[in-house]
Amino acid sequence: MSSMENVQPSSPRPTPSSAVTVGGGTPTVDFARGKGVWLWDRKGRKFLDCTSQSWALYLGHAHDEIQQHAAEVMRSFWHVHQGFATDSREEFAEKLLHAVPRNEHRDIYAKVAFTATSGLAIETALKLATLNRPGRSLVGRVQGGFHGTTLGTAQLSWPATDDVPGNRRSLSAFAHMGVSSVTLSFPDSNPDIDDVARERAIAVMNLELDAVADKLVAVVVEPLQGSGGQREVPVWWLNALIRRADKEGFTVVFDEIQTYLRTGRHYTQPELLRPHFIVLGKGLCGGFAAGAVLLRSDIDGFPGGGTYDLHTFGSSALAHSVGIKQLEIIDRDDVLNNVKHRGVQLRNASAQMCAQATVFSEIRQVGLHVGLRVCAETWQQRASLAATVRMRCIDAGLVVGLGGYDPSIVKIKPPLNITADETSELISRLTEATAKVPV
Known part of the structure; x- marks a missing residue:
């Protein structure tokens, strides 16, 4: 295989601003405007956006x-102090709770805590877990997980841990200022795994928990890892984790910040798994910043009085109202069904690319949460090849993302209402881009 290190993109990156310092991200284009799945740069070039801008524009x-709805809301007000109730906050909470499928446990989730952002929602869940499980302070995480970059969440994210080599631990400088954590091994996610292998994976989890279970306040897990390489945590493993948690007295936090609605469903089987908390963010409110935490019915909310979790923008009348409107549109237009159909369309095309080309070797997908793994012999070659694919996509008018923990993954996460024709155009541009990648 030829080396990718010396391949230069034909579309140079913009010159960074001297007035702005950016703590993350990989800028490639200066965008001027957008409409639907499309973006235009300052030169008028048109790009199909397969990132939904950090997966936030459903x-x-x-x-x-x-x-139009946001403009209408803003004629009344758009910012209200968290201590004051608004109709939109109450209605949005009810809609999020009612989205949990019903079974014999009618009130699986009883309350919602709202925050200003996704990362703060993770912290809010941990605060609530601590109040409900006093005397415990250790937080569990799963290898490859990413839960934010705040001082409270840095230690729970792979760039602060020994998940990766020392030169990739960009958050490690802050880890000592956050929570104390312990890492659980990522289980075998092969869908064809047999019962013996399942039991072995559960035994590994139980062994890792044996030494710390009485100290754990919570285990935070993404049922479908985003930055961790688009890896789906098996339901049987999640079920075993939650059973152990209920037995030992710690809680389980499902981080569904990236997967809410994108997988073609609201949440990851809460009616069966019943995690103690479900954390939401990113696309929750149509591109307006907000986070939310659903509390299981046996979890107490914040006590009255005092200052436990105060967010200046935690009661955004604008964001919550847009969140309601977005759900109404998604329901009316059967968008979740579209997610499933467009996911199949992408999977079929990706499978054909994997079979015919040497760039991609594996598809990791649920709905429109899609990752394509590039094919190369070594880790360094895969990371370099994926970065080259990304730049060739830019040249072809396609904006894609890359994995973090596993940089060999090319992420494709377009808006959920992408049409069949637009998906065909996406596939065409991806085919054009990969055809120009030397292998």
């Missing part, structure tokens, strides 16, 4: 109805 850019 209905795409400048959606007409969201735009």
Whole structure:
């Protein structure tokens, strides 16, 4: 295989601003405007956005109805102190709770705590876990997980841990200022795994928990890892974790910040698994910053009085109202069904690319949460090849993402309302881009 290190993109990156310091991200284009799944740069070039801008714009850019609704809300007000109730906050909480499928446990989740951002929502869940499990302070995480970059969440994210070599631990400088954590091994996610292998994986988890279970306040886990390489944690393993948690007295926090709605469902089987907390963010409110935590019915909310979790923008009338409107549009237009159909369309095309080309070797997908793993012999070659694919996609007018923990993954996460024709165009541009990658 030829080396990718010396391949230069034909579209140079913009010159960084001298007035701005950015703590993350990989900028490639200066964008000027967007509409639907499309973006235009300052030179008028058109790009199909397969990132939904950090996976946050479920209905795409400048959606007409969201735009009109937000303007209507802003004629009344858009910011209210967290201590004051608003109709939109109450209605949004009810809609999030009612989205949990019903079974014999009608009130699986009883309350919602709202925050200003996704990372703060993780911290809120940990605060609530601590209040409900006093005397415990250790937090568990799963290898490859990413739960934020705040001082409270840094130690729970792979760039602060020995998940990766020392030269990739960009968050390690802050780890000592956050929570104390312990890492659980990522289980075998092969869908064809047999019962013996399942029991072996559960035994590993139980062995890792044996030494710390009485100290754990919570284990935070993404049922489908995003930055961790688009890896799906098996339901049987999650079920075993939650059973152990209920037995030992710690809690389980499902981080569904990236997967809410994107997988073609609201949440990851809460009616069966019943995690203590479900954390939401990113696309929750149509591109307006907000986070939310669903509390299982046997978990107490914050006590009255005192200052436990105060967020200046935790009661955004604008964000919550847009969140309601987004759910109404998604329900009316059967968007979750579209997610499933477009996911199949992408999977079929990706499978053909894997079979015919040497760039991609594996598809990791649930709905429109898609990752394509590049094919190369060594880790360094895979990371370099994926970065080259990303730049060739930019040249072809396609904006894709890359994995963090596993940089050999090319991420494809377009808006959920992408059409069949737009998906065909996505596939065409991806095919064009990969055809220009030397292997």
